Amino acid sequence: MDASWIVAEAERMGFDACGIANATALDTESVHVEQWLEGGREGEMGYLTRNKEKRYDPRLLVEGTKSIVTVLYNYFPKQQIGDGDKFKIAKYAYGADYHEVLKNKMRHLLERIESQTGKLENTRVFVDSAPVLDRAWAVRCGLGFIGKNTTLIHPKRGSFFFIGHLFLPIELEETGQALGNRCGRCTKCIDACPTGALEAPFHIDARKCISYLTIEYKGDLAHLDPKVFNGWMYGCDICQDVCPYNKFSLPNREPEFQPSERLLSMREEDWKNLTKADFDTMFKHSAMQRAGYEGLKRNIDFIAGES
Numbered sequence: 001m002d003a004s005w006i007v008a009e010a011e012r013m014g015f016d017a018c019g020i021a022n023a024t025a026l027d028t029e030s031v032h033v034e035q036w037l038e039g040g041r042e043g044e045m046g047y048l049t050r051n052k053e054k055r056y057d058p059r060l061l062v063e064g065t066k067s068i069v070t071v072l073y074n075y076f077p078k079q080q081i082g083d084g085d086k087f088k089i090a091k092y093a094y095g096a097d098y099h100e101v102l103k104n105k106m107r108h109l110l111e112r113i114e115s116q117t118g119k120l121e122n123t124r125v126f127v128d129s130a131p132v133l134d135r136a137w138a139v140r141c142g143l144g145f146i147g148k149n150t151t152l153i154h155p156k157r158g159s160f161f162f163i164g165h166l167f168l169p170i171e172l173e174e175t176g177q178a179l180g181n182r183c184g185r186c187t188k189c190i191d192a193c194p195t196g197a198l199e200a201p202f203h204i205d206a207r208k209c210i211s212y213l214t215i216e217y218k219g220d221l222a223h224l225d226p227k228v229f230n231g232w233m234y235g236c237d238i239c240q241d242v243c244p245y246n247k248f249s250l251p252n253r254e255p256e257f258q259p260s261e262r263l264l265s266m267r268e269e270d271w272k273n274l275t276k277a278d279f280d281t282m283f284k285h286s287a288m289q290r291a292g293y294e295g296l297k298r299n300i301d302f303i304a305g306e307s
Contacts, residue, residue, distance in 0.1 A: 003175050006020065006113060010069075013108065013112070018070070018071045019176040020070075020172050020175045021067070021140040021175075022171075026056050026133055026136050030052075041206055041207060043212055044216055044217055045216055058132070061131060063122060065168065067171060069166040070140075071166075072144075072154065073161060074249075075160055076158070077251060077257070079259075081266075087271040089234045090234060090237050091237055092287065093234060093235060093288050098287060101256050107125055110166055122167075123168055126164065127165075135150075137163075140176075140178050144179060145182055148183045149193075153245050159249075160246065181202075191242075192239060214229075214232060215234065215235060221298065233300055234296060262281075271300050279293040279297075
């Protein structure tokens with residue numbers, strides 16, 4: 001199987017980048033993760049401490065895996081929700097749940113590969129839904145570098161991408177080389193983080209991160225200052241918005257990622273009066289289900305200063 005054919009086919013299908021790496025243990029990367037976990041910086045995300053061996057070696061996650069095909073898919077929006085207002089949503093959650101959208105597209109890519117190889121056994125598609133070090137594989141596939149804000153940055157397209165993987169039981173030639181950090185002396189992301197979650201270059205304490213606090217954290221926010229959240233009620237894009245590499249970001253072309261007219265029309269009073277029925281209507285097939293109605297309502301009340 002020609003690895004370059006897979007990359008070209010993925011790009012023809014609309015993926016923004018594709019690379020291939022050999023399935024080996026992530027020894028260096030695992031050391032960094034272990035050091036991060038030892039500091040308890042994962043907060044309530046206990047799933048990060050489970051199945052660590054599989055996270056560090058894809059061959060333990062899916063037996064027989066020999067190659068990892070990694071893709072990037074742009075989600076940068078044409079227009080932003082709540083920009084300059086109190087109630088802002090992270091850009092990745094504007095439209096349909098990216099897990100299913102990207103998985104479906106990657107299943108089609110797998111079908112195209114199998115049209116050349118024949119039916120493959122023990123193949124898997126992963127999109128942020130299993131113990132996989134997404135950014136580490138993207139780096140190994142030559143698709144970007146890890147920025148000081150800990151996101152994956154494509155040097156020509158920025159960081160507003162979803163990452164997906166195909167685990168394949170066939171040996172393929174590697175298509176890229178890992179990129180070293182290209183942030184230089186820039187510290188805009190660190191300087192802009194209002195909660196100090198970016199404690200140092202490449203080091204984030206999730207327990208202080210607005211994205212973690214508005215999505216993963218299930219406790220009370222009363223001990224925090226709502227003004228520090230800068231109006232973010234679900235996720236946060238501050239450290240990406242200020243990144244110079246994101247001046248290269250172009251609006252995505254995915255119909256399923258476009259926000260609904262109702263979501264675009266929401267104003268401050270609409271958010272304050274959000275009902276369970278409203279939530280179910282707007283976010284039935286959204287990544288915002290991660291927080292649920294009660295979680296989002298907690299965030300809205302907090303941002304509004306009503307908690």
